[in-house]
Amino acid sequence: xxxxxxxxxxxxxxxxxxxxxxxxxxxxxxxxxxxxxxxxxxxxxxxxxxxxxxxxxxxxxxxxxxxxxxxxxxxxxxxxxxxxxxxxxxxxxxxxxxxxxxxxxxxxxxxxxxxxxxxxxxxxxxxxxxxxxxxxxxxxxxxxxxxxxxxxxxxxxxxxxxxxxx
Amino acid sequence: xxxxxxxxxxxxxxxxxxxxxxxxxxxxxxxxxxxxxxxxxxxxxxxxxxxxxxxxxxxxxxxxxxxxxxxxxxxxxxxxxxxxxxxxxxxxxxxxxxxxxxxxxxxxxxxxxxxxxxxxxxxxxxxxxxxxxxxxxxxxxxxxxxxxxxxxxxxxxxxxxxxxxxxxxxxxxxxxxxxxxxxxxxxxxxxxxxxxxxxxxxxxxxxxxxxxxxxxxxxxxxxxxxxxxxxxxxxxxxxxxxxxxxxxxxxxxxxxxxxxxxxxxxxxxxxxxxxxxxxxxxxxxxxxxxxxxxxxxxxxxxxxxxxxxxxxxxxxxxxxxxxxxxxxxxxxxxxxxxxxxxxxxxxxxxxxxxxxxxxxxxxxxxxxxxxxxxxxxxxxxxxxxxxxxxxxxxxxxxxxxxxxxxxxxxxxxxxxxxxxxxx
Numbered sequence: 001x002x003x004x005x006x007x008x009x010x011x012x013x014x015x016x017x018x019x020x021x022x023x024x025x026x027x028x029x030x031x032x033x034x035x036x037x038x039x040x041x042x043x044x045x046x047x048x049x050x051x052x053x054x055x056x057x058x059x060x061x062x063x064x065x066x067x068x069x070x071x072x073x074x075x076x077x078x079x080x081x082x083x084x085x086x087x088x089x090x091x092x093x094x095x096x097x098x099x100x101x102x103x104x105x106x107x108x109x110x111x112x113x114x115x116x117x118x119x120x121x122x123x124x125x126x127x128x129x130x131x132x133x134x135x136x137x138x139x140x141x142x143x144x145x146x147x148x149x150x151x152x153x154x155x156x157x158x159x160x161x162x163x164x165x166x
Numbered sequence: 167x168x169x170x171x172x173x174x175x176x177x178x179x180x181x182x183x184x185x186x187x188x189x190x191x192x193x194x195x196x197x198x199x200x201x202x203x204x205x206x207x208x209x210x211x212x213x214x215x216x217x218x219x220x221x222x223x224x225x226x227x228x229x230x231x232x233x234x235x236x237x238x239x240x241x242x243x244x245x246x247x248x249x250x251x252x253x254x255x256x257x258x259x260x261x262x263x264x265x266x267x268x269x270x271x272x273x274x275x276x277x278x279x280x281x282x283x284x285x286x287x288x289x290x291x292x293x294x295x296x297x298x299x300x301x302x303x304x305x306x307x308x309x310x311x312x313x314x315x316x317x318x319x320x321x322x323x324x325x326x327x328x329x330x331x332x333x334x335x336x337x338x339x340x341x342x343x344x345x346x347x348x349x350x351x352x353x354x355x356x357x358x359x360x361x362x363x364x365x366x367x368x369x370x371x372x373x374x375x376x377x378x379x380x381x382x383x384x385x386x387x388x389x390x391x392x393x394x395x396x397x398x399x400x401x402x403x404x405x406x407x408x409x410x411x412x413x414x415x416x417x418x419x420x421x422x423x424x425x426x427x428x429x430x431x432x433x434x435x436x437x438x439x440x441x442x443x444x445x446x447x448x449x450x451x452x453x454x455x456x457x458x459x460x461x462x463x464x465x466x467x468x469x470x471x472x473x474x475x476x477x478x479x480x481x482x483x484x485x486x487x488x489x490x491x492x493x494x495x496x497x498x499x500x501x502x503x504x505x506x507x508x509x510x511x512x513x514x515x516x517x518x519x520x521x522x523x524x525x526x527x528x529x530x531x532x533x534x535x536x537x538x539x540x541x542x543x544x545x546x547x548x549x550x551x552x553x554x555x556x557x558x559x560x561x562x563x564x565x566x567x568x569x570x571x572x573x574x575x576x577x578x579x580x581x582x583x584x585x586x587x588x589x
Binding site: 024069089155160 | 211315531550552
């Protein structure tokens with residue numbers, strides 16, 4: 001379940017982080033527990049093994065470009081990533097993150113404002129992003145109310161279960 | 167104020183007179199497609215939730231195309247599970263392994279009509295905008311919700327319009343046009359937006375070309391990519407038994423976030439360089455780059471027109487001894503038509519290995535993966551790092567003509583220079 005305020009350690013990545021990097025195709029049918037260990041391995045072999053629950057991914061523009069594979073946000077969620085903050089997101093990744101209740105925030109300039117390991121604080125409702133290491137604050141674009149509602153309601157599967165019970 | 171194609175289709179699907187960009191609507195889905203990477207997961211969600219039927223078995227298509235023929239026991243088990251679900255849920259339209267790639271089968275088998283709202287668990291669902299349908303990729307959880315309820319939320323997108331004029335030169339294709347657009351405008355120019363391809367050049371494009379362009383609309387970030395439905399569209403649909411449909415176009419006074427005019431007359435063959443689809447150069451700037459593999463196929467460029475274009479380049483010649491040329495027709499119908507036309511024979515005689523219809527090499531699943539340090543030039547749609555095997559491999563994207571010319575030369579080559587002895 002998504003919280004409004006998130007604080008954690010930043011892991012930094014560049015532009016155009018694709019779903020092939022987040023969830024390599026050759027593990028498409030591997031169990032989720034195995035898939036998550038290959039998350040972003042081509043660009044940072046340490047990440048999947050050292051990321052801690054509550055850490056935050058900070059990236060450049062067009063994060064999650066590529067495939068519709070839900071395993072891209074799912075891998076990050078399974079590793080305990082509390083939020084992804086990026087200069088911008090590719091559309092399907094953004095939808096999928098909301099659908100599985102992984103908090104995301106688009107914030108232009110975010111990548112440039114953080115170094116690996118900086119403490120980041122995010123307010124999902126207002127879109128405010130702060131770098132506790134430098135004191136710098138940025139204004140992101142909070143998700144529209146309709147999407148925040150799905151995110152905080154436990155994702156689209158919660159809606160499916162509600163439909164099934166109705 | 168007039169309406170764009172996205173606005174017309176989402177308004178109709180939401181049961182509304184009109185909708186505005188930025189607005190959230192709940193829309194009725196006309197067609198829902200899922201394939202073998204995700205189908206078992208999608209139906210698994212339905213079973214877990216206690217849902218026993220899909221919203222409309224006529225509007226659901228399940229395709230086995232990514233892992234065909236099954237390259238592993240895991241794939242075979244997934245297929246077996248999917249067949250059981252198809253039976254259990256009474257899905258009316260099921261395509262077995264070998265019949266083709268989902269984005270080829272949907273238009274080819276007459277599932278897509280102009281104005282339809284199509285969702286698929288595949289990002290290249292934008293392809294169906296070639297027939298003026300609103301096609302968008304979604305994830306597995308959202309697809310489970312769609313299969314149960316028949317509906318899904320959408321944010322009405324703004325639309326960017328590309329107004330295309332002029333005539334393509336010989337050996338220059340619509341693949342080159344969409345690569346040039348990606349190169350010039352970037353991989354996120356259409357983020358969260360719909361794209362319309364219009365103007366006199368677009369009106370003159372055949373359906374295969376339109377499918378190629380809309381297939382790659384997602385590579386510039388688009389939610390939907392559209393051509394208007396015109397006489398060309400209606401005669402393609404009539405051949406597939408879809409009679410009595412009308413044209414569908416945006417209103418002349420529709421409002422666009424941006425309109426870009428592009429003349430195609432002087433366009434040269436284009437190549438996307440590793441590791442981004444918008445990292446595009448004219449072929450002349452990257453000629454002489456040695457290659458190890460050439461791939462012709464995929465939902466982007468695996469149609470009859472593409473195989474014939476490649477065959478025309480390769481006929482009577484031999485693939486360079488250091489190059490593996492792999493060809494995968496987009497569907498069984500394409501395979502059969504290419505057999506009848508003589509294209510397959512020309513490809514095989516030139517030294518091509520033929521794969522069954524499917525997605526294997528394009529998504530890095532199987533059937534043509536790359537080792538570290540290897541280079542592949544292909545007709546597909548993505549060249550991301552690690553997409554086709556090793557993260558240390560390099561993928562270049564181009565037209566069937568350019569890929570065929572490169573396969574002959576052993577390095578990236580300009581198909582217009584074949585007759586001057588280069589290859």
